[in-house]
Amino acid sequence: MVVRAEKIVPATEQYDEELDANIKKYLRGESANLEALQDKKLKGQLAVKEELYKRSAKTAANVEKWLLPSEGGFLEPDGIEKTWRIKQEAIGKEVDILSLKNQFDMVLPDLGPYKLDFTPSGRYMAIAGRKGHLGVLDVKNMNLIKEFQVRETVRDVVFLHNELYFAAAQKKYPYIYNIDGVELHCLKVKKSDFSADEHGAVSKLQFLRNHFLLASINKFGQLRYQDVTMGTMIANYRTGLGRTDVMQANPYNGIIALGHSNGSSTMWKPTSPNPIVKMLCHHGPLTALAFHPNGHLMATAGMERKIKLWDLRKFEVLQTMPGHAKSLEFSQRGLLAASTGSFVQVFKETAGSQNYSRYMSHSMAKGYQIQEVSFRPYEDVLGIGHSMGWSSILIPGSGEPNFDSWVANPFETSKQRREKEVRSLLEKLPPESIMLDPKKIGTVKPPKKKDKPTRKEREEEMEAAVEAAKGKKLKNKTKGRNKDGKRAKKKQEIVANAKKQFIGQNMKENEELSKKKRKRIGEGAELPKSLQRFAKKKAD
Amino acid sequence: MADKKRKSSDGAKQLQRREKTPKKFTSKKSNPKSSGKRRGGGSGGGGERRGPRLPSAFRKQLDNLGNPNLYGNSDDDVEDDEVIDSDEGELNYVKDLYEYEEEVAEEESKKNRRFDHVENYEYELPEKFKDEDILSEDDDDLGPGDEDDDSIDKEYDEGRHARMLEDITGIHTQAFADKKRKRRAAVSEAYPESEFNPSCDVLSGNGSISIQDLLDPLRGTPSFSKLRKRIEHVEKKGETVQAPLPKPERERLERGAAYDHTKKDITKWEHLVKRNREAPTLYFDQGNDMGLPTVGTMASEFKPRTDFEKAIASILDNKEISEAYKNDGAKLLELNKISIEEVKDRQNRLAKMRSLLFRHEMKAKHVKKIKSKTYHRLKKKDKLKAASSDLQTDPEVAKDQFHSMTNHWYCVFMVQARMTLRHRNQGKWAKRVLERGLSKQDEGTQAAIAEQLNLHNLLTRKINSMKDGSSSDDSSDEDDEDMYSSDEEGASKLLAKAKEKTIKIMEQEDEVPDSGVLSLPFMVRGLEKRKEAANEEAKRALDDYDLSLNQSAGKGLKEGTSSGRRVFGVPKKKIEEAANVKHRPDVDNYGSDNEDTIEEKDDIDIDLDVLRDDLETVDDSAFKSVIDVAKDSGPRTSHDVSVFTSGSWKQMKSGGKVGSTSNTNVKSVREVVKPSPSNDSEEEVEDDSDTDSGGHMIDGMLTSGKAYELPSNEELIKRAFAGDDVEEEFEKVKDDVLNEENPEPEKPLLLPGWGQWTDVQKKRGLPSWMLEEHATAKQKREAALKKRKDARLKHVIISEKVDKKGEKLYAKTLPYPFASKDVFEQSIRMPIGPEFNPATAAGALTRPEVVKKSGMIINPIKFEEVDPHERVEDQKQRGRKQKSNNKSSAKKSRRSIKT
Incomplete structure (x- = not known):
């Protein structure tokens, strides 16, 4: 007779897959094989360090598991229910009052399709109506902070490093305003100067937060980087691929991607005049482009009715979905929103597989032309800028449930904001630190060919x-x-x-060496004046 | 060598002995001077040239005389009898020289012995020869030198005697000589035996000292038997003790042993040092207490020094006093005369006062802290109300008060100023001056203008301050009205009130001052004219009020509210209201829902139509805010517009009481309206208009075709044929890029005229090396292309150009302890800052190698047992306690860190 007894594992020692995965995540890669090291001292030091890393990762994983105040979740269908059939009204009935506040339509029909931009904390939203309506809202309190009319075309709006400043791409030049609507700068140069240094009629703006760079693409297809701290124009490159308004910064490494009418997308950094990557994404013109927050996934939409997801580590297509998209946007937790006409679709990665599939959909009133979709950070909210104003709908599970005040704080006080501004200025990254793989910084220089x-x-x-x-x-x-x-x-x-x-x-x-040496010596040891006349005179 | 020494000493002894023989020969030369001279000479001969030196000639002579013989004796053991003989002879001669100072000679002899060796060699050779020399000399000097003769004679005698003995007996002379020597030694011993003066037996080797001899004196001492046994043992075994090793070798061995010993001693530190070296952090923050002295410790160490201190200390330390105090301290107090009740009473009173004070203070603090604007406004209003309560109750009294309060002259002045309007720079003169430019005028004019401006400021300020009170009153009224403005009655009441007020104003204006400038006929006329206009205006307003009152009676509830708001006192307030509405961001705007708004749609549609018609007539630039109001409700706007178009606004304003600058009123009205929670009607109306207009616009948009443009033909074609050549184009581009980064090798070409002289070369084609070169270049290129990241990706071009600016962000070489790139790169993969790590772990990641408090004394390391198998990490966990126990060990490792 065989007695089979199940091994009783104490609760604490139970294999926790989730925790393990998190620890792995926080370890940020494998440690080197220390056994192979010859240097014993180094081996010891590295072992100690590795131990500390492990402990830190474990603590972080535990914090994530136990201490974070809220948990994220998605819509979960019962049986044959489909999540994308669930209407906003149905969601509205279930959620709490605070979330209900985030479900609204703002109807402002006069001043044309609206563009939206959120601050990284998700607290403030900038709006830009095509016909010159600019404004800043506190979306948490539903408070209009400032709105004004500039009476000319506004193509895009983007917040700078905090909510106090924003840049708007207007008819001829981009402008920088502060939150009170005061025009601080018009980004043009005097007529006497070269016009190469001005942005011109910008069609899209992006702000690189860590580098304090304002990137713009103008109607001649020129990509420009301007440092907003000192105002210097860092770079000005011709793409040579025509006019475009498809531009997106990769939040992971600060690389700017442009979508062009020949179906290709190019990736740029401010230190190289040629695109570092150029890829043929679609057969038709590119209409929209978006980056996953982790920087490894890119979504592109082409005119030929395809939405493609790209793995940026291998530059390969992961998935192709049918459908138009006039604008694309990834949420913090990786939901992908695509809009076309007056219809918004949200895709979600199905658990386990890497495939994105339909998660939710929402259709606006007929005739509303959606200009831009934009997820609100740290909230399950999708902002939709359209021709009749803007709307906000609930997309459960889109936003990060917990914020990290080191990164962005929706409840930031003005003092914190001031301190953060100073800190971020001190920690400003130089433009050359923008590269495809920022992890390479600090490693040994690759050998020159x-x-x-x-x-x-x-x-x-x-x-x-x-x-x-x-x-x-x-x-x-x-x-x-x-x-x-x-x-x-x-x-x-x-x-x-x-x-x-x-x-x-x-x-x-x-x-050559000796020459150099001589030179160095000559420079280094200057003879005293009294002796100089005895020195050998150089043959001039 | 030792033998030699012994021999030489032997010789020396003999010499001494001989010296001490009875002094047969006295010489004339035996004076201290001569001896000194000799000594000097001797020393000079020895090489150590000290003291006064003789002239070399002298010395030579002296040397020739004595020294050679003297030292010749102790020279070598391989000497002939003859030599010895001669030696003896010479000795005698020397003896003469030393005779005088016997005492010194004892030590001197030794010195001489030391010098002997050196000197001897020099004069060895000439010994025999010298004999002859001397002889010859002697022959010469025979006459004068008696002593020389004597010695020589004696020598001769002895020599002859020895030779004779040899001849007779046939035995070697030596035997006789020995005999003689022995005898002599026995005789000549005159000094106590010591190591410096060994006995004759010892010297000759006959009577050597045995161990027994040495032991004998020790007999009877406690360790004697032990010693004896050992010696016996040694003797039995008969072991010979080996000669000691040479010094360097011995020292080497000693050093080795010492090293082993020390090594053993030091290895015990190894674990300790190793542990400290491996520890990621060393703590020196505990162990010795370096805290600053507290008051308590300082007080405990206090000792009275001065007289005063001592006196006090004596009192404090006095046991009697302290005991007395302990027993009944109350007696020492003077308060003991007061009764307990009194004290209690007083205490109670004080406590009460204190608590009252405290409470008051707290309250004041609390009130001060209240940030609510509403509260403060209400408070202020209360105050004002309290102040002007009597004013409110009786207007007559108020008027009186006002008159009494204000100066009569001031009143007059004000009226004057207002009548003339001089201060507004609107007179002809002022206008002309301003036209020409103020800066061009002379000082007087400038001053006059400035004065006018000043006056204007003064007046307006005064008016404002006066008006503030009234407006706030109004607003308070409005506030009240707003409270119940939702119902119809409120509206009608408002209208009624407005009516009342206008009537009042009309009545008030009837009063004309009897005296002063205003009583002048033309002034009166002007006033009347104005009054008439104002009256007209007021009448019109009254009519309006009536009309609207009627309307409100007829309309439904909601209309009523809007019309009620329309009345709002006087028209200027509407402007303010409008401004207010415009500026105030309203939360509820966002929450507008279609369902809510539909109900009210129809009413407002009508309104809007009216509104737009009216709006067109208005100059929007001037009264933008009014437009916004107009949007809110139809009838009101129409009224407003009518007001503005009639242009009576100014008149009304100048008409007296109502006139004021707008901004002050805006303020007051805002204050009133903002906090009032029952603004439903207003908001609703706004919402209605919003959604309504939205609806309009939707319609408009749909009709206007703004919504969706059909793509143009061109675009359609482009879309249809998109992707036809995109891929090809891209491939071309990629080829270009590749060629740019890895250029294709040039095709091998023959230069025309080169190598083509003959047909043969032409037929052969290109030379093989050229082809080879080309092939290798091609191969290289292909290899390079294959290595590219985008080699396999048809649709991607990844630039391989090196970013020169970015190069500085890389490490130029592998940092020192690392040997492999991978290990280095993996070691820097983790960020260690507090932004990326939990607070509990971040500290450990960035902890410095040495943690030490400033001013900490670090003691030298002390030995301590350490478990060698313990891991570093565990030690770390044990942490501070252990470290503090042996801060000494830490110290040691600190040293190691330094090195």
């Missing part, structure tokens, strides 16, 4: 050449020329020839 071979390499090469020369078999010559002496001589000659070029190189280098 076209670099001169080092001395050692050259020596090795020379040795190899000499060896080759020595190994070469001499032809048998006619009688009398085939003597040993002659053969030896010939061999020597060959070897000398093989050496010759390398020696020439070496000499050149040595000369």
Whole structure:
């Protein structure tokens, strides 16, 4: 008889998959194989460090599991119920009053389709009506802070580093306003200066928060980066791919992606005049583009009725969905909203698989042309800017349920805001830190390809050449020329020839080195004045 | 060598002995001077040249005389009898020289012995020769030098005697010589035996000292038997003690042993040091208390020093006093005369006062802290009300008071100023001056203008301050009215009130001052004219009121409210109201729902129509705010517009009591309206208008075709044929880029004229090396292309250009302790700042190597047992306590860190 007893695991030791996954996430990668290390001291130090990392990751995972105040969740269908059939009204009946407040339509028919932008904390929203209506709202209190009319076309609006400043792309130039509606800057230059330094008629604006860069694409397809702290124009590049208003910054690494009418999208950084990546995404013109907050996923929509999801680590298509999209947007938790006409669709990653599938849908009143969809951070709210004003609908599970006050604080006081401004200015990143893989910063420089071979390499090469020369078999010559002496001589000659070029190189280098040295010495040791007349005069 | 020494000493002894033989030979030369000279000479010969030196000639002579012989004796053991003989002879001679100072000679002899070795060599050779020399010399000097003769004689005698003995006996001379020597030694011992003066037996080797001899004196001491046994043991075994090792070798061995010992001693520290070296952090923050002295400790250490302090201390320490105090301290107080009730009473009273004070204070604080504007406004209003309560109750009294309060002259002045309107720079003169430019005028004019302006300011300020009171009254009225403005009655009441007021104003204006400027005929005329106009205006307003009153009676509830608001006192208030409405961001706007608004749609539709018609007539730039009001409700606006179009606004304003600048009123009205919670009607109306207009616009948009544009033909075609050539284009672009970054090798070409002289070369084609080069270049390129990231991705171009500006963000070389790139890169993968780590873990990640309080004394390391198998991490967990126990160990490791 076999007695089978289940192993009783104490509750604390039970294998917690979720926690483990979180720990892995916070460890940010594997540790190196320390066993293979030769240096014992280093090994010890790294082991200690690794232990600390592990502890930190574990604490973080535990905090995430136990201490965070609220939990995220999605709509969960019962049986054959479909989540996308659930209407906003039905959701409205179930949610609390505070959330209900976020379900509204703002009808402002006169001043054209509206663009929206939220601050990273989700507290403030900037609106820009095409016909010149600009405003800032406190969406938490439902409080209009300021609205004004600029009486010219406004194509885009974007908040700068905090809610106090925002930039609007107007008819001829972008402008920077403060929250009181005071025009602080018009981003143009005087006529006397070169016009290459001004943004021109900007069609889309993006602000890179960590770098304090305002990026714009104008109607001639010129991409510009301006540092808003000092006002210097960091970069000005011609895309050469025509006019576009599809531009999006990758929140992960600050790279700007543009969508073009030839179906390609290009990715730019301020330090290189050519796109770092250019990819053919669609056969038709690109209509919209969005980045997942983790930076690895990109969604593009083309005119040929396709929405594609790209893995940016491999630059491969993950998924292709049918449908138009005039605007795309990823939420903090990875929901993808797409809008076309007066219809909004939200896609969600199905658990387990990497595929996005329909999650919710919402249709506005007929005739409303949706201009932009924008998820409100830290809230389950999707803002929709359309031709008749703007609306806000509830998308359960879209926003991050817990905010991190190091990152963004919806309840920020003015003092905190001031301090954060100073801090963020101090921590401003230089524009060259924008690169495809920001994790590479601080690592060892990759070897240059076209670099001169080092001395050692050259020596090795020379040795190899000499060896080759020595190994070469001499032809048998006619009688009398085939003597040993002659053969030896010939061999020597060959070897000398093989050496010759390398020696020439070496000499050149040595000369240069010595020159440099002399120069350095000459610079370094200035003779006292009394002795200078004895110094050798340079041949001028 | 030792033998040699012994021999030499032997010689020396002999010499001494001989010296001490009875002094047969006295010489004339035996004076201290000569001896000194000799000594000097001797020392000079020895190489150590000290003291006064003789001239070399002298010295030579002296040397020739004595020294060689003297030292010749102790020279070598391989010497002939002859030498010895001669030696002896010479000794005698020397003896003469030393004779005088025996005492010194004892020590001197030793010195001499020391010098012997050196000197001896020099004069060894000439010894025999010297004999002859001397002989010859002697021959020469025979006459004068007696002593020389004597010595020589003696020597000769002895030599002869020895030779004779040899001849006779046939035995070697040596035997005789020995005999002689022995005898002599026995005789000549005159000093106590010591190590410096070994006995003759010892020297000759016959009577050596045995261990027994040395032991004998020890007999009877406690350790004697032990010693004896050991010695016996040694003797039995007969082991020979090995010669000691040479010094360097011995020292080397010693050093080795010492090193081993020390090593053993030091290895015990190893674990301790290792632990400290491996510890990520060393703590020096505990252990010795370095806290600043507290008051208590300072007081406990206090000792009275001055007289005064001592006196006080003596009192304090006095036991009697302290005991007395302890027993009944109350007696020491003077209060003991007061009765307990009294004290209690007083205390109670004080406590009450205090509590009252406290409460009052708290209340004041609380009130001060209240931030509510409403509260403060109400409070202020209460105050004002209280102040002007009597004014309110009886207008007559109020008037009197006003008159009494204000100066009569001031009143007159004010009226004058207002009548003339001089202060507004509206006179002809003022206008002209301003036209020309103020800066061009002379000082007098400027001053006059400035004065006017000043006056204007003064007056307006005064008016404002006066009006404030009245407006706030009004507003309070309005407030009240607003409270019940939702019902019809309120509206009608408002209208009635407005009517009343206008009538009042009309009546008031009838009063004309009897005296002063105003009583002048032309003034009176002007006033009357104005009054008439105002009356007309007022009448019109009254008519309006009547009309609206009737309307309100006829209309439903909601209309009533809107019309009620329309009345609102006097028209200027509407403007303010409008402004207010415009500026105030209303929360409820957002919550507008269609269902709510539909009900009221029809009414407002009508209103809107009226509204728009009216609006067109209005100059919008001037009265924008009015437009907004107009949007709210039809009839009201129409009324407003009529007011404005009639242009009676100014007149009304100047008409007296009502006139005031708008901004003050805006303020007051705002204050009133904002907090009132029952603004439903108003808001509803607003909402209605919003949604309504929205609806309109939707219709408009749908009709206007703003909504959706059919794509143009061009676009349609483009869309239809999109993707036809996009891919090809992209491939081309990619090729271009690739060629730019990895250029294709040039095709091998023969330069025309080169290598083409003959047909043969032409037929052969390109030389093989060229082809080879080309092939390799091509291969290289392909390899490079294959290495590219986008090699397999047809639709992607990834630029491989190096970003020079970004290069500074990379590490140039691998940092020192790291040997592999991967390990380094993985070691920096984690951010360690507080932004990225939980607060509990961030500290450990960024803790410095040494944690130390400033001013901390770090004691030297002390030994402590450490478990060698313990892991560093555990130690860390044990943490501070352990560290504090042996801050000493930490110290040591600190040293190691330094090194």
